[in-house]
Amino acid sequence: MKKNRTLIFLFMAPTVICLLLMYVYPVIRTVIMSFFHVESLTGSTKDWSFNGLANYFKIMHNAGFITSMKNFLAIWIVGGVFTLALSLLIAVILTSGIRFQGFFRAAIYLPNIVSAVALATMWVQYIFNFDYGLLNQLVTALGFEKVRWLSTDAKLWAMIAAFIYGSIGYYMLIYISGIEGIPTDLYEAATIDGASKSKQFFRITLPLLKGIIKTTITFWTINAATFYLWSKLFSPVQTEGSTIVPVVYLYDTVFGGKGVVERDAGAGAAVGVVLTLIIIAVYIVTEKLLKSSDLEY
Amino acid sequence: MKKLLSIVLVAVMVLALGCTAFADGTEIIYWSMWNEGEPQAEVIAAAAEAYEAETGVHVNIEWKGRDLNTLITAALEAKEDIDLFEDDFTRLGQVNGPYTYDLTEMAEAAGYEGYPVFNNFSIKWAGFLNSIPEQPNVGGVFYDKDAFEAAGIEAVPTTWEEFLDVCAKLKDAGIDPLAQDGAYCNFTFYYQLVRHLGEEGIAELRENGGWAESEGAVAAAQEIIDLVNAGYLAEGAPDEYPASQNKIGLGLAAMVVCADYVTAEVNANTGTEVNWGLFNYPTVEGGVSAASYMGANSLAIPAYSEHAQEAFDFALFLTTGEWGQKLADDCHQIPADPSNECTSLPGAVETLLAADAPMTWCAELNTHPAWQTMKDMFVELFEGKYADGAEFCAAMDALYE
Numbered sequence: 085m086k087k088n089r090t091l092i093f094l095f096m097a098p099t100v101i102c103l104l105l106m107y108v109y110p111v112i113r114t115v116i117m118s119f120f121h122v123e124s125l126t127g128s129t130k131d132w133s134f135n136g137l138a139n140y141f142k143i144m145h146n147a148g149f150i151t152s153m154k155n156f157l158a159i160w161i162v163g164g165v166f167t168l169a170l171s172l173l174i175a176v177i178l179t180s181g182i183r184f185q186g187f188f189r190a191a192i193y194l195p196n197i198v199s200a201v202a203l204a205t206m207w208v209q210y211i212f213n214f215d216y217g218l219l220n221q222l223v224t225a226l227g228f229e230k231v232r233w234l235s236t237d238a239k240l241w242a243m244i245a246a247f248i249y250g251s252i253g254y255y256m257l258i259y260i261s262g263i264e265g266i267p268t269d270l271y272e273a274a275t276i277d278g279a280s281k282s283k284q285f286f287r288i289t290l291p292l293l294k295g296i297i298k299t300t301i302t303f304w305t306i307n308a309a310t311f312y313l314w315s316k317l318f319s320p321v322q323t324e325g326s327t328i329v330p331v332v333y334l335y336d337t338v339f340g341g342k343g344v345v346e347r348d349a350g351a352g353a354a355v356g357v358v359l360t361l362i363i364i365a366v367y368i369v370t371e372k373l374l375k376s377s378d379l380e381y
Numbered sequence: 382m383k384k385l386l387s388i389v390l391v392a393v394m395v396l397a398l399g400c401t402a403f404a405d406g407t408e409i410i411y412w413s414m415w416n417e418g419e420p421q422a423e424v425i426a427a428a429a430e431a432y433e434a435e436t437g438v439h440v441n442i443e444w445k446g447r448d449l450n451t452l453i454t455a456a457l458e459a460k461e462d463i464d465l466f467e468d469d470f471t472r473l474g475q476v477n478g479p480y481t482y483d484l485t486e487m488a489e490a491a492g493y494e495g496y497p498v499f500n501n502f503s504i505k506w507a508g509f510l511n512s513i514p515e516q517p518n519v520g521g522v523f524y525d526k527d528a529f530e531a532a533g534i535e536a537v538p539t540t541w542e543e544f545l546d547v548c549a550k551l552k553d554a555g556i557d558p559l560a561q562d563g564a565y566c567n568f569t570f571y572y573q574l575v576r577h578l579g580e581e582g583i584a585e586l587r588e589n590g591g592w593a594e595s596e597g598a599v600a601a602a603q604e605i606i607d608l609v610n611a612g613y614l615a616e617g618a619p620d621e622y623p624a625s626q627n628k629i630g631l632g633l634a635a636m637v638v639c640a641d642y643v644t645a646e647v648n649a650n651t652g653t654e655v656n657w658g659l660f661n662y663p664t665v666e667g668g669v670s671a672a673s674y675m676g677a678n679s680l681a682i683p684a685y686s687e688h689a690q691e692a693f694d695f696a697l698f699l700t701t702g703e704w705g706q707k708l709a710d711d712c713h714q715i716p717a718d719p720s721n722e723c724t725s726l727p728g729a730v731e732t733l734l735a736a737d738a739p740m741t742w743c744a745e746l747n748t749h750p751a752w753q754t755m756k757d758m759f760v761e762l763f764e765g766k767y768a769d770g771a772e773f774c775a776a777m778d779a780l781y782e
Contacts (some may be wrong), residue, residue: 151754236760324756325757326757
């Protein structure tokens with residue numbers, strides 16, 4: 085059949101135009117903006133003045149941005165290790181044929197259905213509350229003194245713990261779908277050959293989940309880099325150093341904050357570009373380190 | 382079936398005609414920082430209905446919530462269809478001034494006076510009167526009068542020594558003296574710094590450092606450390622907002638350093654009606670300033686609005702006279718019209734009228750590149766992490782290296 089090129093272009097045009105306008109254009113504009121001094125995000129380009137790499141130097145020397153990057157690293161590494169390891173562990177347990185697995189799946193996934201605002205508020209105002217919080221009730225019942233879970237030293241870790249609780253279910257489902265895709269014959273053969281459950285996990289499950297693990301690491305990196313809501317809810321009145329993350333820093337830089345009238349959309353764009361580069365770098369490194377399995381099943 | 386279809390079509394036509402007729406009347410578009418259901422929103426919506434009944438001008442209110450302050454500048458630059466909006470009066474003057482309407486002539490024609498302190502700063506920042514306060518705020522020490530009475534305290538303190546005496550009496554009476562949430566530690570400490578150095582002195586420190594060499598800064602930090610060590614903070618303080626301030630409503634603490642909206646917040650959060658009082662943050666020996674924080678959420682009109690007069694008239698309708706009083710009463714706030722009565726906080730109107738230069742919201746420090754770290758250090762000061770004022774100030778100086 086002869087291809088009708090005009091028709092193909094016509095059908096593709098709406099999607100391509102939307103993609104160019106709503107995705108490619110903002111990305112290009114943000115990258116260009118990061119090299120200019122731009123006060124207002126929506127201001128005319130006539131008011132832009134070329135700034136070279138000054139925006140990048142500005143954020144790299146800003147204590148707020150440095151703190152936000154440290155917090156991002158803590159969320160990405162510590163939160164990532166706990167979330168991905170725990171969700172994989174739970175996924176393995178729930179696919180091992182235990183009873184009530186449907187209930188456990190639903191229960192562990194439940195925090196993903198609840199609004200993140202409600203979830204974070206529950207942690208901040210109830211679980212971590214000094215006077216009547218769940219954790220301090222447990223602590224005092226065990227005979228210890230109450231703990232200030234949201235002190236400046238502990239707040240970041242408290243936020244990460246709460247975020248892990250809210251994230252595990254999502255990654256668990258991804259791992260479950262991956263594990264369920266592995267043919268059961270492999271496990272049956274391994275069992276007949278006398279392989280223990282742990283050996284089966286390390287020799288069969290884990291190698292065959294490489295592709296899924298790569299995906300979850302990329303997803304987690306994107307989640308950590310775009311972490312915003314939890315940081316805002318753990319610092320309800322104004323941004324705090326203990327919980328600031330790059331996107332919150334970006335937001336405050338572009339739009340100002342309580343009593344802060346200075347705005348710098350150029351520096352904000354530079355933060356956005358840096359975050360994007362981090363995500364791309366992590367993706368490339370993950371691709372290199374975790375080469376996709378050449379096993380066919 | 383055909384009949385039903387005909388009826389539906391006729392109904393649609395009638396509705397369309399109605400809409401066209403409505404569109405012929407004047408409509409002003411009002412972007413509000415409140416959320417539907419909040420007391421302020423309810424009063425505003427009722428005022429808009431009353432205004433329409435009186436003038437025929439329809440007020441189309443879009444409830445944007447608190448994020449309006451981050452949307453509004455971009456919306457004004459893009460010349461969005463807005464005739465009236467709310468924002469913090471500082472930002473209205475310093476950021477959005479060029480996009481706002483000069484209200485001077487309309488204000489003069491209407492005989493509007495308002496609070497000189499807000500008018501003067503609006504003119505200073507924007508170059509002309511560009512906003513009208515809707516919700517004025519005043520800062521200071523807010524206290525439970527009943528708790529003071531129970532502790533046998535007859536007069537409010539004016540100096541730091543008197544304040545410490547009051548704290549001691551409250552503690553003896555079994556009431557935690559000062560509620561302190563982490564979110565407001567910077568505000569309380571800023572007050573203490575202003576007392577010793579004034580805002581100009583703080584600006585100098587912000588610019589060049591030298592905290593450890595500043596006697597005032599060391600003394601201010603030491604006084605806070607002594608306050609903490611004396612056990613005058615509420616249990617668990619500095620707590621997560623609003624847990625500590627709520628303790629006043631629960632009868633567990635007596636005072637909090639904040640702005641007047643704290644009274645409505647505590648009442649709403651705890652379901653009580655605290656017998657609130659207010660006194661100015663105490664002065665210190667050898668201090669240089671007794672200034673108090675003042676601010677406002679104000680109304681402004683975009684410079685390009687085609688219904689500026691109608692928008693201005695509605696702004697006055699809402700903030701003065703009968704509706705201004707209702708706004709103050711229902712929302713437990715200071716009246717935007719000084720000729721109205723402040724039922725929630727007696728004396729607040731007089732304080733605002735007498736003010737000539739407000740203390741800003743940490744404005745001399747919050748533009749410092751290390752502001753986020755500084756804020757955490759202010760919380761740590763209240764957490765008792767520094768042995769003395771000198772150690773704290775040395776840590777502050779380290780941020781400049």
